[in-house]
Amino acid sequence: xxxxxxxxxxxxxxxxxxxxxxxxxxxxxxxxxxxxxxxxxxxxxxxxxxxxxxxxxxxxxxxxxxxxxxxxxxxxxxxxxxxxxxxxxxxxxxxxxxxxxxxxxxxxxxxxxxxxxxxxxxxxxxxxxxxxxxxxxxxxxxxxxxxxxxxxxxxxxxxxxxxxxxxxxxxxxxxxxxxxxxxxxxxxxxxxxxxxxxxxxxxxxxxxxxxxxxxxxxxxxxxxxxxxxxxxxxxxxxxxxxxxxxxxxxxxxxxxxxxxx
Amino acid sequence: xxxxxxxxxxxxxxxxxxxxxxxxxxxxxxxxxxxxxxxxxxxxxxxxxxxxxxxxxxxxxxxxxxxxxxxxxxxxxxxxxxxxxxxxxxxxxxxxxxxxxxxxxxxxxxxxxxxxxxxxxxxxxxxxxxxxxxxxxxxxxxxxxxxxxxxxxxxxxxxxxxxxxxxxxxxxxxxxxxxxxxxxxxxxxxxxxxxxxxxxxxxxxxxxxxxxxxxxxxxxxxxxxxxxxxxxxxxxxxxxxxxxxxxxxxxxxxxxxxxxxxxxxxxxxxxxxxxxxxxxxxxxxxxxxxxxxxxxxxxxxxxxxxxxxxxxxxxxxxxx
Ligand SMILES: Nc1ncnc2c1ncn2[C@@H]1O[C@H](COP(=O)(O)OP(=O)(O)OP(=O)(O)O)[C@@H](O)[C@H]1O
Ligand SMILES: Nc1ncnc2c1ncn2[C@@H]1O[C@H](COP(=O)(O)OP(=O)(O)O)[C@@H](O)[C@H]1O
Ligand code: SF4
Ligand SMILES: [Mg+2]
Ligand SMILES: [Mg+2]
Numbered sequence: 224x225x226x227x228x229x230x231x232x233x234x235x236x237x238x239x240x241x242x243x244x245x246x247x248x249x250x251x252x253x254x255x256x257x258x259x260x261x262x263x264x265x266x267x268x269x270x271x272x273x274x275x276x277x278x279x280x281x282x283x284x285x286x287x288x289x290x291x292x293x294x295x296x297x298x299x300x301x302x303x304x305x306x307x308x309x310x311x312x313x314x315x316x317x318x319x320x321x322x323x324x325x326x327x328x329x330x331x332x333x334x335x336x337x338x339x340x341x342x343x344x345x346x347x348x349x350x351x352x353x354x355x356x357x358x359x360x361x362x363x364x365x366x367x368x369x370x371x372x373x374x375x376x377x378x379x380x381x382x383x384x385x386x387x388x389x390x391x392x393x394x395x396x397x398x399x400x401x402x403x404x405x406x407x408x409x410x411x412x413x414x415x416x417x418x419x420x421x422x423x424x425x426x427x428x429x430x431x432x433x434x435x436x437x438x439x440x441x442x443x444x445x446x447x448x449x450x451x452x453x454x455x456x457x458x459x460x461x462x463x464x465x466x467x468x469x470x471x472x473x474x475x476x477x478x479x480x481x482x483x484x
Numbered sequence: 485x486x487x488x489x490x491x492x493x494x495x496x497x498x499x500x501x502x503x504x505x506x507x508x509x510x511x512x513x514x515x516x517x518x519x520x521x522x523x524x525x526x527x528x529x530x531x532x533x534x535x536x537x538x539x540x541x542x543x544x545x546x547x548x549x550x551x552x553x554x555x556x557x558x559x560x561x562x563x564x565x566x567x568x569x570x571x572x573x574x575x576x577x578x579x580x581x582x583x584x585x586x587x588x589x590x591x592x593x594x595x596x597x598x599x600x601x602x603x604x605x606x607x608x609x610x611x612x613x614x615x616x617x618x619x620x621x622x623x624x625x626x627x628x629x630x631x632x633x634x635x636x637x638x639x640x641x642x643x644x645x646x647x648x649x650x651x652x653x654x655x656x657x658x659x660x661x662x663x664x665x666x667x668x669x670x671x672x673x674x675x676x677x678x679x680x681x682x683x684x685x686x687x688x689x690x691x692x693x694x695x696x697x698x699x700x701x702x703x704x705x706x707x708x709x710x711x712x713x714x715x716x717x718x719x720x721x722x723x724x725x726x727x728x729x730x731x732x733x734x735x736x737x738x739x740x741x742x743x744x745x746x747x748x749x750x751x752x753x754x755x756x757x758x759x760x761x762x763x764x765x766x767x768x769x770x771x772x773x774x775x776x777x778x779x780x781x782x783x784x785x786x787x788x789x790x791x792x793x794x795x796x797x798x799x800x801x802x803x804x
Contacts, residue, residue: 273664274633380753381520410519410689415733415747422746437663444735444747467737481663482737 227300228398228431229262229285234294235455236280254280256455257294264398267425267432269446269463271439271478277455278435282403285433286320287311298399316346316395321388323404328388329376336362336372339391346395361390364427365420382413386420393424401433406441418445439482443467451475485509485650485683486531486568491543493526493535493707498757500526500539502707508651508683513674515694515715516687517730518704521754524687525573527704528653531685532570533560565592569649571640573656578640579628585639586624592646611642615672634665641669645676651683652676658693666690670697691734695719703727706754706765713790723787724794726750726766764795772796 236255255277262268270278283289285296287303295302298318306314319342322328329338339361340354349357359369365386376384385405392400402421406414422445424430436442442449443463450460453474459466470476486508493501501523508514516524529535530545533555541554547567553559572578579588589611590604599607605624612620615638628636637657644652654673658666670686670693677684688694694701694715701715703724711724722728729750752769761767767777774795782793 382753411691411730412519412733412750413753415735415749418735419746419749438735439663440735440737443737444745477664479737481667 226264227261228264228298229433230295230297231258231260231281231285232295232297234258234281234284234291234296236277236284236289237292253455255284255291258452258455258457259294260450260457260460262399262431262433264431265425265429266448267434267446269442269449270433270435270452271437271442271449272452273478274437276452278437278452279403280455281452282320282401282433282435286318286401287315312346316342317397318399318401319392319395319397320401320403321385321392321405323407328391329384331376334373334375335379335387338376339372339387339394342391342395357394358390361394362387364393364424365390380413382409382416385409385413385417389417389420389424393428393430396428397430399431399433401435403435404437405434407436407438414441421445439467439478443482451478485548487544487546488527488530489544489546491527491530491541491545493523493530494540494542495538495757498760499707500757501530503543504709506702506709506712508685510650510683511677511681512700513677513684513686513698515698515701516685516704517689517691517694517701519689519730519754521756522704523707524704525655526707528570528655528685528687530554531651531653532564532568533557534570565596565647566649568651568653569644569647570653571637571644571655571657573659576628576636578643579636581628583627584624585626585628585631589639589643589646592643596647607646608642611645612638614676615639615642615645616668617642634669637665637669638672641672641676648680649682651685653685653687655687656689657686658690659688666693667696673697691719691730703730706760707757708765708793710766710794711787711790711792713787717789721789723789723797724792725770725772725796727792729769729771764793766794 234255235253235257238252238254240250240252258281270281272278284291290304336358339358343349343354343357358372362369362372367386406417409417425432434442434446446463448461449463449466451458458472458474467479470479489505491501491504492499504527516527518524526535530541533552535541535555545552545554547563586608589608593599593604593607609620612623617623617635617638658669673684674697676682686694686697698715701712701718702709703711703726705726711718711727718727719731722731732748733750735747750769761778763780764777764782767773777795782795784791784793785797787797
């Protein structure tokens with residue numbers, strides 16, 4: 224048996240839409256519909272699909288930012304929605320997230336070192352001196368210097384800010400990194416640098432990754448496995464080379480064709 | 485139609501665009517590529533007479549045979565919307581959040597073409613149909629935030645087309661959109677350019693979109709046009725080390741397929757305006773740099789495909 228880090232079982236998520244008529248019930252949008260998949264330790268799983276297909280909704284549930292309406296999410300065998308607040312806070316050091324817009328996750332008025340130390344402070348286990356040492360360590364791991372920690376976010380380029388966001392995410396030594404469109408806003412040259420960094424960190428730290436992107440070429444270059452979402456449903460899943468090389472569905476074929484141009 | 489000669493856009497001693505020359509005729513489709521901060525938007529704004537006041541413009545701009553002062557609102561205003569129109573990089577910035585979509589799109593038709601409200605509505609509905617906007621009558625009455633990213637981008641295209649411009653400049657029109665939507669919008673721009681014999685300038689850092697949509701290409705780095713020529717030929721056989729670097733860094737779906745192999749990269753990032761090297765702007769990041777590159781600016785030489793500016797290239801053949 225492979226070492227299962229994450230198991231997503233029959234997960235759905237519904238959103239109520241605004242009422243359109245007074246006496247009719249509000250319509251409901253199914254953002255994720257009965258999705259199931261596993262993620263093994265050290266593996267990278269890509270999630271692809273058009274805009275609105277449910278990728279970020281799935282990520283929010285895996286991160287326990289939102290509960291699923293049906294199904295369960297098991298992280299290291301524990302149902303993350305059955306934990307109390309304290310247990311969940313402790314478990315959070317094991318899964319971290321990187322977003323598309325690093326500006327959103329970095330406080331413009333705080334030094335970079337302060338922002339990187341934030342997840343560690345939130346868990347509340349490490350002493351300030353320990354945090355300082357760890358911040359310097361992760362800055363170097365992502366190709367910056369300890370001194371860069373004294374600067375503010377606006378002093379960095381988009382690519383460097385994404386490195387800072389990654390430093391912050393790996394600061395708690397997580398087992399799982401969820402990256403939602405983490406390289407989508409970057410120039411190809413910088414994007415290649417960040418993808419290489421993620422591959423290195425993964426090899427060095429044994430990270431597992433859930434890698435969300437609408438760019439199939441990017442997914443192809445970093446993911447071992449891939450799932451294709453359409454309207455909240457998993458249409459196909461499997462080894463990246465296989466799924467993208469011989470897509471079984473017309474929808475996947477159209478995504479692959481768009482990525483080839 | 486429009487011609488730039490030795491155009492520079494400067495901020496004090498620093499140049500956001502340096503010595504750019506180009507000429508665009510009806511029906512041309514020109515791609516402009518390069519990393520962000522390389523001067524693509526500034527080049528575009530200078531063709532609209534809209535360079536921000538903080539920067540100085542020098543060189544010549546000729547529009548339909550008339551020399552244009554680089555920044556004289558009264559000279560440019562009558563030409564905007566009709567001679568040239570632009571789709572700006574930030575869709576939300578171009579649409580007033582408090583105004584209905586229909587009112588925004590109809591305004592230039594009423595101002596520049598003098599259409600009545602009824603005629604403007606009719607023309608707007610036609611444009612919405614042409615740009616693939618579904619439920620056009622509903623959209624007229626909606627506000628920008630009620631549309632998805634792809635729909636907003638189509639509205640901006642409709643707005644830019646409102647007065648049938650001879651030249652359409654699209655600045656990163658699909659950067660924020662997913663691959664399928666981006667493909668449809670790129671194809672739409674090409675179709676409109678063909679049908680109307682409209683010249684198209686497509687600015688993008690998506691090399692795939694530029695390859696698909698344009699006939700000629702300009703590659704910009706640090707404010708310089710470093711390579712130019714027919715799009716297909718330049719992308720198949722790039723001569724300039726920067727063009728090669730950009731193409732190499734692009735992940736390729738057919739090669740990668742789950743292999744997790746390092747991608748080639750261009751080391752470092754584009755320096756700020758005031759930190760650019762004086763000679764070849766690409767020195768400091770170039771893998772085939774020579775000792776004199778940082779000091780001496782390379783001249784344009786003819787390559788098999790077009791022109792490029794690099795000390796490695798000798799007149800007539802491409803040294804890489
Ligand atoms: N908080 C919410 N309230 C209502 N609807 C929502 C909410 N969040 C997401 N949705 C809807 O759920 C669907 C899936 O959205 P999601 O953000 O997961 O898409 P995505 O695949 O991440 O798309 P993108 O590529 O554009 O980021 C969409 O139709 C979206 O409008
Ligand atoms: N309003 C402005 N004032 C001063 N400098 C600017 C302004 N707008 C852009 N710049 C600078 O000009 C250079 C080129 O910018 P831009 O044309 O927007 O690049 P691109 O469109 O290729 O990303 C950059 O160094 C940028 O920081
Ligand atoms: S001139 Fe020199 S630094 Fe510039 S691109 Fe050519 S070899 Fe590289
Ligand atoms: Mg999303
Ligand atoms: Mg720009």
